[in-house]
Amino acid sequence: MKITNEEHASGGRYVAELEGHQAEMTYSRTSPTLIIIDHTGVPDALRGKGVGQALALHAVEAARTGGWKIIPLCPFFKAQALRHEEWRDVIN
Numbered sequence: 001m002k003i004t005n006e007e008h009a010s011g012g013r014y015v016a017e018l019e020g021h022q023a024e025m026t027y028s029r030t031s032p033t034l035i036i037i038d039h040t041g042v043p044d045a046l047r048g049k050g051v052g053q054a055l056a057l058h059a060v061e062a063a064r065t066g067g068w069k070i071i072p073l074c075p076f077f078k079a080q081a082l083r084h085e086e087w088r089d090v091i092n
Contacts, residue, residue, distance in 0.1 A: 001051065003058045011035070014055050014062075021045045025055040025077065033068045034092065040076040056080045063090040 001018045011028040023042040027035045037059060042052050056077055063070050069092040072078040081091045 001054055003054065005062070014058050016046075016051050016055050016058075018046055018049065018051060023051045023055060025052075025059055025074070027059070027070075030071075034071065035063070035068055036071045036073050037077045038073045040074050052076055053080065060084075060087050060090055 001016055003014055003016045005014055006012050009029075011026065013024045013026040016023045021043050023046055024040070025037060026039040026041075027037045029035050040052050040055060059070065059077070068090070070077075070081075070090050071092050072081045081087055
């Protein structure tokens with residue numbers, strides 16, 4: 001699975017490509033040190049393959065590398081953050 005980042009001035013998205021399909025996790029940047037993850041979209045063809053989880057982990061790792069925090073507004077990401085105590089260092 002390949003995950004890439006598309007960024008623009010006010011936010012961006014992480015895109016996972018697998019088996020000819022794309023899944024995404026979108027975010028808004030509120031400051032240089034804070035993003036809001038607001039949506040995760042996984043097509044039916046990729047459900048149950050861990051794509052959403054991979055996107056969430058990618059976002060956490062990007063936050064750690066970039067030195068920012070995440071506000072989890074997306075219900076999927078918020079549920080994942082509650083399950084992973086080890087992510088608390090980047091969850092706001």
